Amino acid sequence: MDMQDRARLIRAGDRRALARAITLVESGRVDHRAEALALLDALRDPPRQALRIGLSGTPGVGKSTFIEAFGLMLTARGLKVAVLAVDPSSTRSGGSILGDKTRMELLSRDPNAFIRPSPSQTHLGGVARRTREAVALCEAAGFDVVLIETVGVGQSETLVAEMADVFLLLLAPAGGDELQGVKRGIMEIADLILINKADGELLSAARRTCADYAGALGLLRKRAQDPPGFPKAMTVSAIEARGIAEVWTEITALTDWRRDNGVLAARRAEQALHWFEDEVRQGLLAQLTANPKVKAQMQELGQEVQSGLSPSHAAAKLLALISDN
Numbered sequence: 049m050d051m052q053d054r055a056r057l058i059r060a061g062d063r064r065a066l067a068r069a070i071t072l073v074e075s076g077r078v079d080h081r082a083e084a085l086a087l088l089d090a091l092r093d094p095p096r097q098a099l100r101i102g103l104s105g106t107p108g109v110g111k112s113t114f115i116e117a118f119g120l121m122l123t124a125r126g127l128k129v130a131v132l133a134v135d136p137s138s139t140r141s142g143g144s145i146l147g148d149k150t151r152m153e154l155l156s157r158d159p160n161a162f163i164r165p166s167p168s169q170t171h172l173g174g175v176a177r178r179t180r181e182a183v184a185l186c187e188a189a190g191f192d193v194v195l196i197e198t199v200g201v202g203q204s205e206t207l208v209a210e211m212a213d214v215f216l217l218l219l220a221p222a223g224g225d226e227l228q229g230v231k232r233g234i235m236e237i238a239d240l241i242l243i244n245k246a247d248g249e250l251l252s253a254a255r256r257t258c259a260d261y262a263g264a265l266g267l268l269r270k271r272a273q274d275p276p277g278f279p280k281a282m283t284v285s286a287i288e289a290r291g292i293a294e295v296w297t298e299i300t301a302l303t304d305w306r307r308d309n310g311v312l313a314a315r316r317a318e319q320a321l322h323w324f325e326d327e328v329r330q331g332l333l334a335q336l337t338a339n340p341k342v343k344a345q346m347q348e349l350g351q352e353v354q355s356g357l358s359p360s361h362a363a364a365k366l367l368a369l370i371s372d373n
């Protein structure tokens with residue numbers, strides 16, 4: 049099948065064609081890369097955009113339960129929802145991929161939803177690229193909302209925030225002073241902090257935690273990209289599907305404001321620039337280390353650094369060698 053036919057199928061919302069295209073962008077093979085770029089190119093015009101929502105939270109906080117409730121609420125409103133998972137630290141085996149399949153059981157059977165589990169991949173840069181491209185494919189396939197989910201570890205939430213229009217942080221009710229446990233950096237990128245499990249015995253703890261976060265958010269520096277009242281903390285119960293519609297109302301209010309004030313477009317332009325620079329950096333590094341002479345020198349200097357050579361000296365030496373080549 050030629051590229052135009054594949055692009056047409058994806059645009060028509062063919063799920064198998066979409067799934068295959070995502071597999072293609074995930075591939076590390078050089079010939080696949082060229083094919084993936086050609087396909088993405090064929091899908092660029094006319095452009096289609098989805099609302100990109102990033103979601104982060106530690107394991108057990110209720111991400112799957114939340115996404116199921118949130119996704120079903122959106123499809124009930126006639127919206128098409130894609131869910132992509134980012135798990136850079138993952139060395140997942142078949143077992144947990146199987147686990148992924150049983151997650152979001154109702155949503156995964158919904159014809160207006162598409163769920164793509166995280167591939168096993170360890171390289172953060174690679175994960176970023178495949179996710180960005182998978183988002184672009186889902187947009188071309190006509191999804192209205194693309195949810196990008198990540199486990200809240202390491203750099204993955206920054207990575208997801210850098211490709212999302214809106215970033216949600218899911219937290220569990222805390223006992224006492226656990227507020228300190230959430231890194232300031234994450235609070236600074238969150239647009240909505242959702243305290244999940246606001247039900248049953250946990251309800252009052254959830255309300256208390258929510259008030260604590262609302263207070264902490266109030267102390268953060270005001271961001272130019274926000275209307276009054278944002279970032280915001282709210283309580284939800286994913287399991288009882290309570291507060292879920294309200295989350296959508298807040299997301300809509302926030303993104304409408306950002307769209308009307310040019311923030312959304314500026315943010316996407318900035319993200320595109322960032323990813324361009326990021327790819328150039330990675331590409332350069334890959335090209336350099338593909339050069340056996342540079343690679344050998346890098347290893348040699350690396351050893352010298354470990355036994356005392358100044359890192360700056362070593363780097364200058366290596367860069368001089370490269371520019372001589």
Ligand code: GDP
Nearest residue numbers: 106107108109110111112113244245285286287
């Ligand atoms: P994930 O690891 O972040 O995807 O979390 P899961 O969605 O798998 O949920 C972890 C556990 O928390 C499960 O036992 C859920 O049933 C439970 N859970 C999720 N959401 C809620 C909620 O709103 N209320 C309560 N009480 N439990 C919840």
